[in-house]
Amino acid sequence: MSTERVHPDLVKIALDKVEGFQFERFVHDFYSALVGASFVPLGGLHDGGADGFDGGSVCEEVGTPTAFYQVSIQEDYRAKIRHTVGRLREVGRDPRTLVYITSRTVSLPDAEERSLSRELDVAIQIRDAKYITAHINDSAGTIAAFNHHLRRLTDFLQAIGASAIIAPSAHVRSPAVYVFLEQELARRRGDTSLLDAVTDSLILWALEGTDPDTGLMMSREDVLNRISVEIPAVRQVVNGRIGSRMEWLSDKHYPGGRQVRWHKKENQFCLPYETRQRIQDENRADEAMRLDVLASFYGRLREDTAKHLDDPAARTAAELTLRSLQLAFEREGLAFSCFLENKDNTEYATMTDAIAAALAERDIAGREKYLLADAVFATIRRVLYDSLDIERAYLGKLSRTYTLLFTLNSEPRLIEFFQQLAGTLYLYVGTDLLVRALSERYLAEGDRLTQNTLLMASRLGAKLVLTEPVLEEVLGNLRAADTEFRNWFEPVEYHVDYLMARNVPKIMLRAYFYARLDTRANLRKPSSWPAFVSQFLPYADLHKPAASEDLRRYLMATFGMEFESTHELLALVDRDAVDQLAEDLADTKPNNQLAFNDALMAQAVYGRRRRRREESRITEFGYETWWLTTEARILQHTRRLVSEHRGAPYIMRADFLLNFMTLAPSVHEARATLGHVFPSLLGIRLSRRMSEDAFHAIMAKVRAAEDWDEARRTAAIASVVDQLKADFNKRYDTQFRANTSRNHACQVPAYSTSTHETITNS
Numbered sequence: 001m002s003t004e005r006v007h008p009d010l011v012k013i014a015l016d017k018v019e020g021f022q023f024e025r026f027v028h029d030f031y032s033a034l035v036g037a038s039f040v041p042l043g044g045l046h047d048g049g050a051d052g053f054d055g056g057s058v059c060e061e062v063g064t065p066t067a068f069y070q071v072s073i074q075e076d077y078r079a080k081i082r083h084t085v086g087r088l089r090e091v092g093r094d095p096r097t098l099v100y101i102t103s104r105t106v107s108l109p110d111a112e113e114r115s116l117s118r119e120l121d122v123a124i125q126i127r128d129a130k131y132i133t134a135h136i137n138d139s140a141g142t143i144a145a146f147n148h149h150l151r152r153l154t155d156f157l158q159a160i161g162a163s164a165i166i167a168p169s170a171h172v173r174s175p176a177v178y179v180f181l182e183q184e185l186a187r188r189r190g191d192t193s194l195l196d197a198v199t200d201s202l203i204l205w206a207l208e209g210t211d212p213d214t215g216l217m218m219s220r221e222d223v224l225n226r227i228s229v230e231i232p233a234v235r236q237v238v239n240g241r242i243g244s245r246m247e248w249l250s251d252k253h254y255p256g257g258r259q260v261r262w263h264k265k266e267n268q269f270c271l272p273y274e275t276r277q278r279i280q281d282e283n284r285a286d287e288a289m290r291l292d293v294l295a296s297f298y299g300r301l302r303e304d305t306a307k308h309l310d311d312p313a314a315r316t317a318a319e320l321t322l323r324s325l326q327l328a329f330e331r332e333g334l335a336f337s338c339f340l341e342n343k344d345n346t347e348y349a350t351m352t353d354a355i356a357a358a359l360a361e362r363d364i365a366g367r368e369k370y371l372l373a374d375a376v377f378a379t380i381r382r383v384l385y386d387s388l389d390i391e392r393a394y395l396g397k398l399s400r401t402y403t404l405l406f407t408l409n410s411e412p413r414l415i416e417f418f419q420q421l422a423g424t425l426y427l428y429v430g431t432d433l434l435v436r437a438l439s440e441r442y443l444a445e446g447d448r449l450t451q452n453t454l455l456m457a458s459r460l461g462a463k464l465v466l467t468e469p470v471l472e473e474v475l476g477n478l479r480a481a482d483t484e485f486r487n488w489f490e491p492v493e494y495h496v497d498y499l500m501a502r503n504v505p506k507i508m509l510r511a512y513f514y515a516r517l518d519t520r521a522n523l524r525k526p527s528s529w530p531a532f533v534s535q536f537l538p539y540a541d542l543h544k545p546a547a548s549e550d551l552r553r554y555l556m557a558t559f560g561m562e563f564e565s566t567h568e569l570l571a572l573v574d575r576d577a578v579d580q581l582a583e584d585l586a587d588t589k590p591n592n593q594l595a596f597n598d599a600l601m602a603q604a605v606y607g608r609r610r611r612r613r614e615e616s617r618i619t620e621f622g623y624e625t626w627w628l629t630t631e632a633r634i635l636q637h638t639r640r641l642v643s644e645h646r647g648a649p650y651i652m653r654a655d656f657l658l659n660f661m662t663l664a665p666s667v668h669e670a671r672a673t674l675g676h677v678f679p680s681l682l683g684i685r686l687s688r689r690m691s692e693d694a695f696h697a698i699m700a701k702v703r704a705a706e707d708w709d710e711a712r713r714t715a716a717i718a719s720v721v722d723q724l725k726a727d728f729n730k731r732y733d734t735q736f737r738a739n740t741s742r743n744h745a746c747q748v749p750a751y752s753t754s755t756h757e758t759i760t761n762s
Helices: 008-017 020-035 077-090 109-120 129-135 140-149 151-158 176-188 194-206 220-230 232-238 242-249 273-305 311-340 351-361 366-385 389-410 413-418 431-439 449-459 468-495 507-517 529-533 546-559 566-570 575-588 592-611 633-637 639-644 654-663 665-673 692-705 710-725
Strands: 039-041 058-061 064-072 097-102 123-127 261-263 268-270 426-429 463-467 562-564 625-628
Touching: 008 129, 008 140, 008 151, 008 273, 020 039, 020 064, 020 097, 020 140, 064 077, 077 097, 077 109, 109 123, 123 129, 140 151, 151 273, 176 194, 176 273, 176 389, 194 220, 194 232, 194 242, 194 413, 220 232, 220 242, 232 389, 232 413, 273 311, 273 366, 273 389, 311 351, 311 366, 311 389, 311 654, 351 366, 389 413, 426 592, 431 449, 431 468, 431 507, 449 463, 449 546, 449 654, 463 468, 463 546, 468 507, 468 529, 468 546, 468 562, 468 566, 468 592, 468 692, 507 529, 546 562, 566 592, 575 592, 575 633, 592 625, 592 639, 633 639, 692 710
Parallel strands: 064 097, 097 123, 426 463, 426 625, 463 562
Antiparallel strands: 039 058, 058 064, 261 268
């Protein structure tokens, strides 16, 4: 076996997959080589009855009868250590030292050692996965132990797209190609156009299994056929490019060096060793990232979110968190695919649905289901609104991978369109996005997804337009939140905790309370509700006519927007057509003015396209003027309008824009200027909130408690909080406000799949 150093990521991956007896054999060779001692297993007829140790999992150091080591892959290390010490004493042994070696990662092992040593009166030493990884290259013997026992567990990384970034499902037959595409696009970073990068990546994927040393090669037609079998819709996009791109991939001047071997005599192609090695390295990095993210989730669960969970339950919750995020992206992608194809499905998945599906996959029920669901939900909220670098990178990878998957399967020509997109867009920005952007004021910069989306689009040359109707709706939302605060929260503001805050009906109030409740050190917080509003305009002017001008200037300065008045919009449209559409929308909106505003925005998109003499390019998505919004209900009432314009849609979803901006190699520099932006919040909405009426009833009880003494008030508020806790899976009054629009809350988890806040001046 080779004594070449072992990459730490390979150790991490192997330990994640290793089974019990396999790990025991590895540890026996590894630890003996590491400490220079010999060990013999306990158990059997001649060992004084010292059985019951799961075979050879407990060993005695030769020559030191009071020193033992134990090997385990069990989750609950505390129970395992306690059982072993107790069993040793039962059979007459006098353990003074026990080295516990585990394939798992133990949080704070030093503290665990001290605690267990005092409890058991034995010197406990814990050697976990981090320890093994740190010492795997200490000697030729430790390297040999890995190569002999564990290396085969990493052989799967040699296959293209082998990392389990996304999992197979009913909707994702073979995730490998999409995982690999994301790897390749992330690696290119502007070396070639988006369409060429996708074509090149598909070629490399199709050539998997070829090898010049064995004579396994493929022709251009073979490559095209394999791609077409996996992604039939993409054939029309890559058909004319396959031949030239394969030849370019075989050129030594190709960015990053020659990727393909072209055997010109046979006119066939294959992957050289160097390309196969690079692919394996990328798979290793991706798989290690997945494990690091799992470890990060586990750390959050153990340290803060769910201290009531024991170690095995916390690890299960971490795995459920990861799976829930995967399912949320998958479900959002399906809805997104339907959106692209102009189907009637305008309902989008929520995080709550994904968590329920993840629990169902593992047949978790009863009290355990509610404990784990609550812990997973709280962890995901922290991941989305206070993300670590590794979590942000993983979410970005998920988003890009699923975007490729569903776009290539539903409308692959969009790849070609988006490589020409930057700098051509004329976007009427919707009220929902601007309110959401304001609500992100106190998030970390990398987590301000809506703000960053608008800023990135602006820096890439897109023209962002603030219209007068949208300005008035954003202002109306702030005024409505202020009224809600003064009517319900001002007298009891300091009794509002996280459980109450996450059910607050207004997005700006939820943003305020979350910022106030954040316990992170050195974090800037609003000192009061007026101070929060004053981040956007003078609070004293909020309900005065001057507020509109103050807010207009703030939004235009923040996002580099241009302004169009209602008069200018009306000049673009047929007023009778707007009035007719507004009448059709009236039942979906709280008042007629909001219905008119939406009708005007939809008609203005087509009017501006006429004014700018835009022509459809490549597909009907080739227009430049769009309404950028996550509004969806209006689509049910504008089918005739879309049909009148040759099927050309008028709404561009914000996650659609962001996902493709983050995919395109040409925008790498723009991404870098905004830090690590991960496209998740726009596509994944947390939905776990009570109806407004039900929540106000709860708040009335809190306000009533102000008249009681301290003990009675404490008991009453605790009872209210318990009501909120008990409502995890309740489906709240789905029609409590039939005329509301979709919940676009960026800042707050809500708790149902169909209860929404109207982000307007309702």
